[in-house]
Amino acid sequence: MLKPSFAFARRPLTFLGEVLLSAGAAFGGRRRYRAQDAARVLADTSARAVGIVCLVNFLVGAILAFVGAVQLLKFGAGIFVADLVAISVAREMAAIITAVVIAGRTGAAFAAELATMQTNEEVDALEVLGLPAMDFLVLPRVAALLLMMPLLFVFACLAGLVGGMAVASVMLDLSPAAYMNRTADALAWTHLGLGAAKSLVFGALIGMVGCYHGLYAQRNAAGVGVATTGAVVTSIVAIIVIDAVFALVANTLGI
Structure with missing residues (x-):
């Protein structure tokens, strides 16, 4: 009774190891996927x-600016809406919202x-032809x-900053030039670097989670729906957890 449980627990680690081995082989020149398939996934x-x-992040930036303006106007500090939107978008919201959208x-x-x-036994057919699913199907998606x-x-x-600027221009009567100057003063490369690092991790996470749930889906119609739902839910939960880890590490390092 314990063996299936242990096998299920080891399965994600085995999958991760196989992805890393496949990536190492690809970097070594042993590519096993077609260029046109990789181009389609990239597109x-x-x-x-x-x-x-861009649409979702524009709206998020607009919401942040609206909420910030309502509160900061009480203290006569409306100009600091630019700081609020710039830092929150660069450090947190752009990476998280984009990851959630891409996960879904x-x-x-x-x-x-x-x-x-998997249901149509196409994966098995590829294996019989000597094309491992990890090399032919998973690696191009994760790399993309x-x-x-x-x-x-x-x-x-960019979309989040434009959304914040649009709201600030209406509510605070700020000129676009004044808003962008304040944004440039508030933003630092550390903010953008932290957000970019999160996006890298989120990209690899979403790709591997989606492929993992697809490859290990049950071979029936219901299994497709279960795999799709599991991929989205697992990705979103993992994104929030990893973002919390990033926040703790950044706070500890003083970033």
Whole structure:
């Protein structure tokens, strides 16, 4: 009775080890996936995701500016809305909101696609042909998110700052030039670096969680839905936990 439980507990660690070994082999020149497949995944995780990422982060920046302006106007410190939006977007919100959006959009798609392939026994067919699923299916998806998440983070930061500026211009009658000057004074490279580091970790996490749930899905129609839901829920919970770890480490290091 204990053996299945231990096997289930070891499964994520085994999956992580296989991903790392596959990545090492790819860096060594032993690539086992097609370039066109990698290009398709890159397009799905970058250009086709920019619109929704920018829209959501624009609204988040606008909400932060609105809430901050309501409170700071009571103390005659409305100009500091720019500081609030800039630091919170760069350090926290851009990376987290983008990761949540990508988890619901791309991570779920990875899980559903691989779970469907598992149901149709396509993964087994690839293995028979000598194409390991880890090399042919998982690695391109994880690498695509690892590469594209920092780029999406940059767009998210810009969208969040523009959203904050739009609200500040209306509520506080601040000129765009004054708002951007204050933003430039408040932002530091450490804020942006911390957010970019989070986006890298979140990208790898979402890619691996989505592929993990897809590959280990039950081979039936219900298994596809369970895998998709599990990928999204696990990714979002893990994103929050990792962000808390980042916050503790950053506070300890004085960043």
